[in-house]
Amino acid sequence: MKKYLVILSEIEQKILEGQYRPGQKLPSIRSTSELHGCSMSTVIRAYAELEKRHTIYSISQSGHYVVEKSGDWPNDNTSKMIDFASVLPDVNVFPYLDFQHCLNKAIDKYKHQLFTYGDSRGLEKLRHTLASHLAGDQVFTNAERIMVTSGVQQALEILAKMPFPNGKSVILVEQPSYDIYLRFLEAEGIPVSGIARSAGGIDLGELEERFKSGNIKFFYTMSRYHNPLGTSYSAEDREAIAGLASKYNVYIVEDDYMADLGEKQGFDPIYAYNRTSHVVYLKSFSKIIFPGLRLGAAVLPESLLESFHSYKRYSDTSLLSQAALEVYINNDMYERHKHKICSQYAARIRTLNEAVERYNDAGLIESSGVSSGIFVQFKLPQTLNLEQLVKRLVARNVRVVSGKGFYLSGCLEREKFLRISISQAQPEQIEEGVRAIIEEVRGMKGYNSIH
Incomplete structure (x- = not known):
């Protein structure tokens, strides 16, 4: 990342964390340049960009100051509710001004193309941009194998309905797994089977047996920052899964929807280990920018392109959003925003883990x-009444999500847990929320479960 963007991101982060408060004077340009070991012109560029975003303002002969937030700021954090349930990004880190700039630039740059129906595969310039962007995640492909979709959900639905070259029919899903997709598969009557996955991983021996004899069309998995567990597969497991796909002619649908939300570098997805084109790689841009964008990318093997294209049929994603995303990525704004949101979420996860260590002395x-992403699993005693726990927490202004809904309807072997999301939980609320959860579990311990 360019040096001025590093300075810009650091100042924005300190403002969000309250280290720089509204009306406070920022360090001088000279002291900031000395701190970062860069020229004063680099700092001037960073401060000028912050002024354009209405984050700071300057007073001649005095310096730069943090802008006061207006009373109608989208989230004033005055709610008493501690929200561990929502998966929406924090509105305080939405890149409103950046994306507004990109929308304006996209209208000017693509003014003639925006009034057509467009290519059902997606805007060509965006697909070329995504090919370069995905290479940073060790997903090497070309624009012809990328389909831009209306979020990852659309890609998942198409893949479930379309035929695969292996001629098989059953979709294998982890248990627990993404609840909305499970409900879709069940509602559509699509053959689906589950395999247990815990915070510790998956039984590769059982997975091989299922690949070998289970008539598996594809295995749907979240290799990192699993929803709802929050955990990621080890490199050894990812490589092994890629090998099993090749050995038994089973496709992998790898939902890497949170690829950009981790601080750790060097995570190679299952896609990177597979040499026989048995992996479909999916990526979302909603979790890191904002949900309303509704843009995702599917990287498909050659053998699936024609069928996927025929099921997609027409252009159903906003050309303006696609054009703006292309500008956003190519102007380094995406990388800068990713750095900011990753740092903020990682800090919240650390706060949560510290609170667990502090209050969970009885285990x-x-x-x-986990140390990054947005989800953490709180596994509970099997004797606990999960529904009662959720109600008691709501009475204490703590919203959580029961793990019950993340399983197929007929699944009998279920762990009892809460899925904790930190994306909407403000840092100052996290410790209080964790303490409330543990206190309620302690108070209910010994209750017999009726569910």
């Missing part, structure tokens, strides 16, 4: 103990 819950 009443088992945390998945």
Whole structure:
């Protein structure tokens, strides 16, 4: 990342964390340049960009100051509710001004193309941009194998309905897994089977047996930042899964929807380990920018392109959104925003983990103990009444999500857990929320479950 963007991101982060408060004077240009070991012109560029975003303002002969937020700021954090349920990005880190700039630039740049129906595969310039962008995640492909979709959900639905070259029919899903997709598969009557996955991983021996004899069309998996567990597969497991796909002619649908939300570098997805084109790689841009964007990308093997294209049929994603995303990525704004949101979410996860360590001295819950992403699993005693726990927490202004809905309807072997999301939980609320959860579990311990 360019040096001025590093300075810009650091200042924005400190403002969000309250280290720089509204009306406070920022360090001088000279002291900032000395701190970062860069020229004063680099700092001037960063400060000028912050002024354009209405984040700071300057007073001649005095310096730069943090802008006061207006009373109608989207989220004033005055709610008493501690929200561990929502998966929406924090509105305080939405890149409103950046994306507004990109929308304006996209209208000017693509003014003639925006009034057509467009290519059902997606805007060509965006697909070329995505090919370069995905290479950073070790997903090497070309624009012809990328389909721009209306979010990852659309790609998942098409893949479930279309035939695959292996001629098989059953979709294998992890248990637990993405609840909305499970409900879709069941509602559509699509043959689906589950395999257990815990915070510790998956039984590769059982997975091989299922690939070998289960008539598996594809295996749907979230290799990193699993929803709802929050955990990621080890490199050894990812490589092994890629090998099993090749050995038994089973496709992998790898939903890497949170690829950009981790601080760790060097995570190679299952896609990177597979040499026989048995992996469909999916990526979303909603979780890191904002949900309303509704843009995702599907990287498809050659053998699936024609069928996927025929099921997609027409252009159903906003050309303006696609054009703006292309500008956003190519102007380094995406990389800068990713850095900011990753740092903020990682700090919240650290706060949560510290709170668990502080209050969970009796070991009443088992945390998945992740260090990045947005989800953490709180595994609970099997005797606990999960529905009663959720109600009691709501009465204490703590919203959580029961793990019950992340399983197929007929699944009998279920862990009892809460899925904790930190994306909407403000840092100052997290410790209080964790303490409330553990106190309620302690108070209910010994209750017999009726569910």
